[in-house]
Amino acid sequence: MTQQIPTLQWQGDIEGVLVLLDQKLLPAKTELIVCNDVDQVWIAIQELSVRGAPAIGIAAAYAVCLGAQVALDTELQPMQQRVGQVCDYLAESRPTAVNLTWALARMRQVADQATDCGPRELAQALLSEAQAIHAEDAEMCKSIGRHGADLLAEFPVGAGVLTHCNAGALATGGQGTALSVIFELAERGKQPRVWVDETRPLLQGARLTTWELMQREIECTLICDSAAAHVMAAGQIQAVITGADRIAVNGDAANKIGTYGVALLARSHGIPFYIAAPTSTFDMAIATGNEIPIEQRSGQEVVQGFGSTTAPAGVAVYNPAFDVTPAELITGIITERGIVATPTRDRIEALVGRNE
16 A cells, blocks of 8 residues: 555644645646745645545634734734634635534634633634644544445455545545545455546545555546446446535535536436545535535636646636535445434534534
C-alpha cells in the first residue's frame, strides 16, 4: 500500500500554519499548499484545493486560528471581534456544505464564551477546538465504516459497489465516509469491486476516488457517468454508496451533481442506495431539500475545465455543483451513530436529536 499523504494538517503552535494537499493537481502531482493566512484557506476552499464537506469544515476551523493570529498582541475583545469577522468571511467560501457553518459555529462559540483570559489563551483554546473537530471527524469516519460494513455483511464476496464523486480520506479528516465503508469491507475480506463514476465536470471520481482505491489496492473500474445505467442493467452493481454535503431533517440529501440521477437509476434497477455521512452533515434547521442552497460554479469548468476547449465559445452553461436526492430514494443513511433506515423526520430526530 502506498504511504498515505494527509489531506490537511496543522503544523506548529498558535502561530503555526495549515498544510493542505492540493487536490486540484491529483493524480498527476502531489503538492502541498502551506497556508499562512485566512485568505489562502478561503481560496483553497473556493477553488477546490480542499473539498468534501467534513474536510472543508476542518480546514475552516484551522483557518480561524490563522485569522486570529493578527490579534495575538491585542486585548480579548478585539480578538473576539476578529474571530467573528473571520467566521463570517469563511462562511461565504462555499454555500452548500453544512459542515462549514457547523465547524465555524463551534469556533465562534469558543471565542464568544471566553472570559478572564488574554488573546493568546483564547488562541490556544481555538486551536484546541479545531484539533478536536479534526480528531472527532477521524473517529466518526471509522465508526461510519464499521456500521456500513455491518449493514452490508451479507453481501457476497466480490459484490459490486458504485460510488459517485469522492467521499474518501481526501474529503474528510479520517478515512472517509462512503469509502470508509468500502475500506472496512476490504479489511473484512469481502473484496468489493468498486465502480467509480468519473463525476463530471471536475472528475473527482476519476482523479481522486480511483487514486485512493488504487493506493489501497482495492479493485476499481472507472466508468463515464452516462454508463451507470448500463452497468446496473448488466447486474454488476449490488449497492450504491455516496457521501453527502447537507441532509435536511426529512432525509433529503445534497451531494455532488449527478447523485440524484444515480439514485433514480438505482431505484429503477432495484439496487439499494445508501448515503454515508456524519451526523454533523444533518441540518436540523431545514425541513426539506428544497431549502438547501445549491452552489453555482463557473461555466469554464464545463467548457474548458482542464485546458482543452470542449464547446463553442460563448455557449450558455448551467453548472450547479450539487443536486438533492429525495429521501424516498434513499435506502438508508449510514452515520457514526448507526443507520437511519428508510429515512424520515422522526427516525432522523431519534438518532440526531431535535433542533432546539
